[in-house]
Amino acid sequence: MGDNRGVQQRLGRAVSSDGTAVAYATVGAGPPVVYVMGWLTHLELAWEHPAERAFYEALAQGCRLVRYDRAGCGLTAAVDRPASLEFELEQLAAVTATLDGPFDLIGTSMGAPVAVAWAATHPGTVRRLVLYGGWLRGHDLSPPAVRDHVLGLVESHWGLGSDVLTDIFAPDADPVTRAGTARYQRACSTAATARALLALSYDLDVTDLAGRVRTPTLVVHRTGDRAAPVAQAEALAAAVDGARLVLLPGRSHLPYVGDRHELVAVVRRFLGLPVARRGADGLTRRQREVAELVSRGCTNREIAAHLGIDERSAEGHVERIRLRLGFRSRAQIAAWYGARRDLD
Incomplete structure (x- = not known):
């Protein structure tokens, strides 16, 4: 495997x-x-x-x-x-x-x-x-009337059309995820392409x-x-x-x-694949501990105190996690860890 x-x-x-x-x-x-x-x-x-x-x-x-x-x-x-x-x-x-x-x-x-x-x-x-x-x-x-309405929103008001579709696609998502999904849709394509693909x-x-x-x-x-x-x-x-x-x-x-x-x-x-393994993310055990604390909203100083390390080491762990996962912010680390926890 x-x-x-x-x-x-x-x-x-x-x-x-x-x-x-x-x-x-x-x-x-x-x-x-x-x-x-x-x-x-x-x-x-x-x-x-x-x-x-x-x-x-x-x-x-x-x-x-x-x-x-x-x-x-x-x-x-x-x-x-x-x-x-x-x-x-x-x-x-x-x-x-x-x-x-x-x-x-x-x-x-x-x-x-x-x-x-x-x-x-x-x-x-x-x-x-x-x-x-x-x-x-x-x-x-x-x-047909609903389809025409949504296609019209996407074509003429891409931002609004994207928000409406996010309400349909992800009604159970938290507000942050829903807002992020709407922005993601708008960044994926132009309004014309979005409409053409939705029509398809x-x-x-x-x-x-x-x-x-x-x-x-x-x-x-x-x-x-x-x-x-x-x-x-x-x-x-x-x-x-x-x-x-x-x-x-x-x-x-x-x-x-x-x-x-x-x-x-x-x-x-x-597909004949085994149960997904926990921790199969390339992070070390300590990095996963740090990621969990980041997901709780802890500052570097609070992470250091919790793990018994100095603040600079905590900062280094957070930075290495960010680079390893290809993220740009602590917020992404926190959201990613929460999503991983939900899958475990």
């Missing part, structure tokens, strides 16, 4: 058939697991988002998790080509071409129907398929393709998901021959918000 201790996110570029340079990131070591993310993505900002990073770190233990930014999002530049399922599959093809042999495939939210389409049209490449928060027909997600989400229909999937499939969904009604998960599981449906409590559409521990555990069991 691969050991993720001390491993950082590694960035690369893969070129699609039309010349699009797709940015991708790998975390961990072991058999490859390709992760098709949802609507908007940003590899670097996601890695700086404590809850999201903790989720990916837990998934990546014992495997090599591969994520990527679709065109117009994050580190992948926009191109003069409309969003479409065909283009989504071309970008996924570019990323998977960097791998040797078959891989496990996870699709979340908008990435779920894309993953279904890939598994249906490239049956020999996928070992196991995991679909979280997905759907068969995007038109069934909400009434509504237009995706893999009803015919789902029946062609022969890969062992797990469909996971939260029962109170406000972005993708649970009926869509039930329809998706029914459409894929032999698919297993697991329903989890919760309302958040974002996989890293809410009960992340159970979601990670369900996915890892299906």
Whole structure:
């Protein structure tokens, strides 16, 4: 089994058939697991988002998790080509071409129907398929008037549209996380790209393709998901021959918000991976002690007093933790530790 201790996110570029340079990131070591993310993505900002990073770190233990930014999002530049399922599959093809042999495939939210389409049209490449928060027909997600209203908000008032969607995607998140998620969405792409990709989400229909999937499939969904009604998960599981449906409590559409521990555990069991290890973060025991105290809001002086060390040593520990995790502030360390604790 691969050991993720001390491993950082590694960035690369893969070129699609039309010349699009797709940015991708790998975390961990072991058999490859390709992760098709949802609507908007940003590899670097996601890695700086404590809850999201903790989720990916837990998934990546014992495997090599591969994520990527679709065109117009994050580190992948926009191109003069409309969003479409065909283009989504071309970008996924570019990323998977960097791998040797078959891989496990996870699709979340908008990435779920894309993953279904890939598994249906490239049956020999996928070992196991995991679909979280997905759907068969995007038109069934909400009434036409609601879809048009949200698309209009995104296009004309990107800040407001982002806040509205955060209320839908992460209703159970704390205020800080919700505000951070809204800022994250705005930083991922322009309003025009965000609208185009959201419109594609509504237009995706893999009803015919789902029946062609022969890969062992797990469909996971939260029962109170406000972005993708649970009926869509039930329809998706029914459409894929032999698919297993697991329903989890919760309302958040974002996989890293809410009960992340159970979601990670369900996915890892299906992929044949052992229970995620505690402390698999590359920090020393003392550094984890310091990180815990930072999460409690302790100053360097208070950390020093608690651990029986001098204040300068405490400051050095905090700085090394920050550098090791690639964070910019104590607040990120605190939030990351809290997210890790929730997963343990």
